[in-house]
Amino acid sequence: MAVSKCSRLSGALVKQLLESVDSVLFDCDGVIWRGDQAIPGAPEVINLLKKSGKKVFFVTNNSTKTRKMYADKLGKLGFDASEEEVFGTAYCSAMYLKTVCRLQGKVYLIGSHAMRQELEAMCIQQVGVGPDPVSGGQSDWANVPLDPDVKAVLVGFDEHFSYMKLNRALQYLCDPECQFVGTNTDTRLPLEGGKAVPGTGCLLKSVETAAQRQAQVVGKPSNFMFECVADQFGLDPSKCLMVGDRLDTDIMLGSNCGLKTLLTLTGVSTVADAEAHQRSGCPHRQKMVPDYYVDSIAEILPALQG
């Protein structure tokens, strides 16, 4: 439909794009909210999309919340949303371990209580959540007691990440049969005012370095995040629109899965970033060029109200 990639989405093009899709997938942070504040107009956009018969999904790499926690937050901020529409990496990792890894056993979890809850909701037992301070010396660490039922290591965001957790993951992963899964590779969590804190990608990289193995990554831009939604709701990729603020995760996911893509400028990436990818001539980087961009998803509103 687009004559060239990375066009500003405005005027008649908005309606045309919306008519061409039956499902819209939204990233959350930097797209529909920032921190605890909805992006102005975002709840109206999502609620009107649903009223007009579109399916709407919330697809996020954040692993610190359950589907229910997301649905509650969405409700509080004025979004009409249900748990079943939320696909975070806490939930999707549990799905991945169950359906792709076909895990028979426990998980050694570097992650949050929310991840534990999503695992338990799928009857997957975990060990490891919470603080794990170091004691003893090298030989104690190398001989740390392991749970023989653990058959996978799962790494998500964990503020209690420590040398001892890194060591425990290494000891489990020395068994080549032990599966190795990461929620996502985002290196930083951006906050207001240009600040940032370390993201799951930093923790995963240190475990990968210790284990001398690469994790299977669940989150965007891995196809699994879309397949997880598509399988449950019978989606046709060519009739889906992915809306996100990050070229390397959201837009790349869309390109990988054959979705239409829309970059919104209320978050991390800029039009200049997208244009640099476009000019690069590199096929990999060109997957990070969105079909369209908007300053904010509020720009879709007039087309929905008209």
Place this chain on the structure above:
Amino acid sequence: MAVSKCSRLSGALVKQLLESVDSVLFDCDGVIWRGDQAIPGAPEVINLLKKSGKKVFFVTNNSTKTRKMYADKLGKLGFDASEEEVFGTAYCSAMYLKTVCRLQGKVYLIGSHAMRQELEAMCIQQVGVGPDPVSGGQSDWANVPLDPDVKAVLVGFDEHFSYMKLNRALQYLCDPECQFVGTNTDTRLPLEGGKAVPGTGCLLKSVETAAQRQAQVVGKPSNFMFECVADQFGLDPSKCLMVGDRLDTDIMLGSNCGLKTLLTLTGVSTVADAEAHQRSGCPHRQKMVPDYYVDSIAEILPALQG
């Protein structure tokens, strides 16, 4: 002198090699000792080398001991050695910050008490050593109080490594003027029985991922480790022999600095590893092919006694 690389060192070749050098640099773990046990014959080799007028140095990537702690351990195991002959990365990092970085300010240290002592011995103040448990939430982490006098982040081995330390390093390194130094990139510390625990390389990789910057690395195979010895003792590289058990650190350092190289098979690397590098045709990998190898440095003994 060698007709081909990676020859077994034996017979007349031993004496010939020893006569061609005036200094011998030994890695420690896996070369002269394993854990707390001297390699049989190693003390005799080192003591006779010194008696025969060779200079001997101990060059290790381990950052958990001061020069004095090394000299004490060497003495206990029967090696004739003094502090001045020991070049560990705790000491060499302090030297690097002083002489290469010309640091004016404090160091944020992810590392050991030994590193703190070596820094303080060069009048460099540090903050950060010891446990640093997490509290609060993302916005607290992003606004964690920073010491305005910190002008460098130094990452070495730290069993108290934690999310909070990773975060603090990121906050300091957001200032592009803040220097970033790592002791070494060894990914694992090998122990007896094929076991291993995570090495400094895992910690450094997670800080590099968070900071989106690469650290300046002090340890082998960085030339600095040799230069540190060479500058203090006026060494001629062509008259030095580097003896080590790791191709990627010890032998690579030797190749990078124009030293003769000897692999000993009492540690990590094998002859098969070396031969694979030799066959690779890759100039980088060929730097990891030693001139000679021995099963143990004890094989040098007859040439010294004879």
